[in-house]
Amino acid sequence: MDKFTKISSVAAPLPITNIDTDMIIPQNFLRTIERTGLGKHAFSNIRYNDDGSEQKNFILNQPAYRRAQILIAGENFGCGSSREHAPWALTDFGLRCIIAPSFADIFYGNSFKNGLLPIKLPQDIIDSLIKDAERGANAVFTVDLENLEITRPDGEVIGFEIDPFRQHCLVNGLDDIGLTMERGEKISAFEKEQKIQQPWLYK
Amino acid sequence: MTSPRTLYDKIWDSHVVEEQQSGNSLIYIDRHIIHEVTSPQAFEGLRTAGRSLRRVETILAVPDHNVPTTADRETRVDSIESKTQLDALERNCKEFNVDYIPMMDARQGIVHIVGPEQGFTLPGTTLVCGDSHTSTHGAFGALAFGIGTSEVEHVMATQTLILKRSKNLRIDVSGPLGSGVTAKDVALAVIGKIGTAGGTGSVIEFTGSTFTNLSMEGRMTVCNMAIEGGARAGLIAPDDKTYDYIKGKPKAPKEAEFEVAVKYWNSLKSDPEAKYDNEVFINAFDIVPQVTWGTSPEDVLPITGIIPDPMNFKGLDKKASIKRALDYMGLKPGTKLTDIKVDKVFIGSCTNGRIEDMRAVAAVVKGRRIVVQALIVPGSGLVKLQAEHEGLDQIFIDAGFEWREPGCSMCLAMNADKILPQERCASTSNRNFEGRQGPKSRTHLVSPAMAAAAALRGYLTDIREL
Ligand code: SF4
Numbered sequence: 001m002d003k004f005t006k007i008s009s010v011a012a013p014l015p016i017t018n019i020d021t022d023m024i025i026p027q028n029f030l031r032t033i034e035r036t037g038l039g040k041h042a043f044s045n046i047r048y049n050d051d052g053s054e055q056k057n058f059i060l061n062q063p064a065y066r067r068a069q070i071l072i073a074g075e076n077f078g079c080g081s082s083r084e085h086a087p088w089a090l091t092d093f094g095l096r097c098i099i100a101p102s103f104a105d106i107f108y109g110n111s112f113k114n115g116l117l118p119i120k121l122p123q124d125i126i127d128s129l130i131k132d133a134e135r136g137a138n139a140v141f142t143v144d145l146e147n148l149e150i151t152r153p154d155g156e157v158i159g160f161e162i163d164p165f166r167q168h169c170l171v172n173g174l175d176d177i178g179l180t181m182e183r184g185e186k187i188s189a190f191e192k193e194q195k196i197q198q199p200w201l202y203k
Numbered sequence: 204m205t206s207p208r209t210l211y212d213k214i215w216d217s218h219v220v221e222e223q224q225s226g227n228s229l230i231y232i233d234r235h236i237i238h239e240v241t242s243p244q245a246f247e248g249l250r251t252a253g254r255s256l257r258r259v260e261t262i263l264a265v266p267d268h269n270v271p272t273t274a275d276r277e278t279r280v281d282s283i284e285s286k287t288q289l290d291a292l293e294r295n296c297k298e299f300n301v302d303y304i305p306m307m308d309a310r311q312g313i314v315h316i317v318g319p320e321q322g323f324t325l326p327g328t329t330l331v332c333g334d335s336h337t338s339t340h341g342a343f344g345a346l347a348f349g350i351g352t353s354e355v356e357h358v359m360a361t362q363t364l365i366l367k368r369s370k371n372l373r374i375d376v377s378g379p380l381g382s383g384v385t386a387k388d389v390a391l392a393v394i395g396k397i398g399t400a401g402g403t404g405s406v407i408e409f410t411g412s413t414f415t416n417l418s419m420e421g422r423m424t425v426c427n428m429a430i431e432g433g434a435r436a437g438l439i440a441p442d443d444k445t446y447d448y449i450k451g452k453p454k455a456p457k458e459a460e461f462e463v464a465v466k467y468w469n470s471l472k473s474d475p476e477a478k479y480d481n482e483v484f485i486n487a488f489d490i491v492p493q494v495t496w497g498t499s500p501e502d503v504l505p506i507t508g509i510i511p512d513p514m515n516f517k518g519l520d521k522k523a524s525i526k527r528a529l530d531y532m533g534l535k536p537g538t539k540l541t542d543i544k545v546d547k548v549f550i551g552s553c554t555n556g557r558i559e560d561m562r563a564v565a566a567v568v569k570g571r572r573i574v575v576q577a578l579i580v581p582g583s584g585l586v587k588l589q590a591e592h593e594g595l596d597q598i599f600i601d602a603g604f605e606w607r608e609p610g611c612s613m614c615l616a617m618n619a620d621k622i623l624p625q626e627r628c629a630s631t632s633n634r635n636f637e638g639r640q641g642p643k644s645r646t647h648l649v650s651p652a653m654a655a656a657a658a659l660r661g662y663l664t665d666i667r668e669l
Contacts, residue, residue: 015520016524017520017524018399018499022615022636022637022638023636026638027616027617027639028616028617028642030268031240031269031284031285031288031617033243033247033288035352045637045642046637074520076433079399079433080335080634081335082334082337082351083240083241083351084244084351084352084353102400102403104400104403104433105435106348106349106350106351109350109351110354113353113354163367164225164226165223165224165225168225177252177356177357180357180363181254181360181361183220183361183363186220186221186229187220187257187361187362191258191362194231197467198327198464198467200325200455200456200460200461201328203260203454203456
């Protein structure tokens with residue numbers, strides 16, 4: 001997994017609530033057996049016109065934001081399906097950090113496993129960040145995961161919170177399967193016990 | 204004495220392998236269902252890392268999202284990509300020796316319908332699947348939730364997940380349901396009340412006489428939609444109805460062991476004094492048939508309502524999002540819901556693709572003719588066989604429905620079954636997101652009976668006035 005320590009980038013404002021996983025990556029692009037290559041389809045339904053040309057109004061199509069690594073969005077970002085294609089598409093597109101007042105649970109967890117940092121902040125702070133972000137190419141934000149800080153374009157620093165284990169894995173690019181496999185003995189002990197109590201689960 | 208616990212607390216506690224320093228827990232996973240869309244990258248990950256499956260017997264595989272639903276499905280390839288995914292599932296299951304139900308098997312169907320039918324879904328277990336509607340299985344008192352592909356791989360390799368304990372949210376609905384009101388209407392009314400993020404961070408336990416009086420099918424419909432209320436899982440305490448359903452199913456415990464299991468399952472229900480973090484009480488009497496008008500399941504109203512005006516909502520964001528939804532749906536504030544004309548009707552999905560749903564539709568359309576194109580897609584091959592055994596297929600065909608082979612179909616339009624741009628569909632599925640049933644499709648979520656009524660009239664219809 002890609003490490004995430006610190007990034008500096010403009011931030012694209014997309015203040016829509018309930019941006020769902022179908023909007024992030026529509027169903028017709030789920031028919032892949034790869035993790036890569038989905039970036040060109042991210043937000044496809046609102047990013048392109050019917051003839052395949054770009055929707056001029058869509059924020060990530062605008063010159064200032066084409067290379068944004070940060071997206072600032074509305075409440076309940078990532079609601080809907082469990083498709084990990086959503087964070088795959090966002091990271092393949094070049095985004096590394098989503099800032100929103102709230103996230104859907106499954107999307108939130110999936111993001112960390114793919115080097116995408118979801119940051120929750122209160123709505124009033126988001127509102128002010130969106131104002132910054134609207135300044136376009138002149139407004140560079142820095143997101144520092146090791147120190148849990150966002151530096152606004154004017155230099156003001158805002159703190160945020162992340163579960164320490166998730167922070168640790170993301171900063172070091174660790175694969176948690178490897179970590180869990182080290183707990184193999186504990187898992188075996190659990191199974192031994194459960195098999196006595198619920199033998200029907202071991203057929 | 205341990206302090207009183209909820210059903211969720213009990214299942215959680217009995218699956219903790221280890222409390223970790225970070226405040227997370229390593230939770231044991233008993234059951235894992237996989238399908239073709241969210242598993243290929245997990246198998247690939249295992250292969251690349253040289254890892255194997257920890258307990259292959261805990262996995263059940265079935266293709267559902269991509270499969271064609273036409274009678275010629277065996278030879279029909281909707282697209283190369285679909286075929287690639289379906290083939291990959293079959294190949295991976297062979298390579299890793301996973302129990303696999305092929306597309307042409309009578310037991311094939313939507314993962315969340317197949318699990319219970321096979322007795323794979325059992326009370327008190329932890330059950331996961333790379334699909335958000337895994338919450339469906341909570342109807343059996345299983346802690347069941349959707350996971351991403353990385354977690355699919357994690358479960359395959361370790362039989363565990365690293366999780367943080369959720370909050371307990373109780374939703375109590377009591378009293379008898381009015382005429383024409385079904386489990387689907389209860390689910391939609393609950394989401395209308397709590398919102399699509401109302402359950403975020405929580406597991407919902409549905410309590411109250413309305414749920415205990417529902418059939419297992421109805422309970423599955425309710426738990427299916429827990430995720431639309433933001434909760435990763437929904438739970439209903441197991442009772443005799445649950446045990447009757449499970450008894451005799453192929454993968455269920457047998458004979459003496461079944462009795463032992465029932466004793467254990469009976470110990471799971473929430474203690475009377477158990478505390479919930481939040482509680483919502485609804486009187487079933489207040490619920491009338493529901494229909495969604497927007498692009499989120501929380502955009503829901505009684506069928507007697509009118510399209511709302513964005514100006515009546517609080518907050519600029521909210522006004523903008525309601526306006527956006529109405530533009531997308533092609534609707535004007537003030538329009539009566541029953542004046543909205545539909546182009547297509549879809550009956551099926553893991554929300555409403557079970558035998559009870561088929562019966563509900565048949566009861567409405569028997570001896571009548573529908574006026575719009577309508578698909579009825581049974582949730583599994585076994586549902587299809589049962590419906591045909593009861594002669595329901597003939598009722599549907601006589602009424603003008605297309606009676607299809609089982610699969611997800613038009614619920615998410617990954618196969619050839621789609622709503623065309625700007626077409627409007629009354630659908631028994633669970634999501635009305637932009638583009639859900641095909642690019643620019645417009646979805647109104649309703650119960651099976653309401654969908655049938657819409658098919659007969661060509662308009663959204665109050666089933667009570669048909
Ligand atoms: S029927 Fe629809 S909601 Fe259910 S599993 Fe299939 S695609 Fe998902």
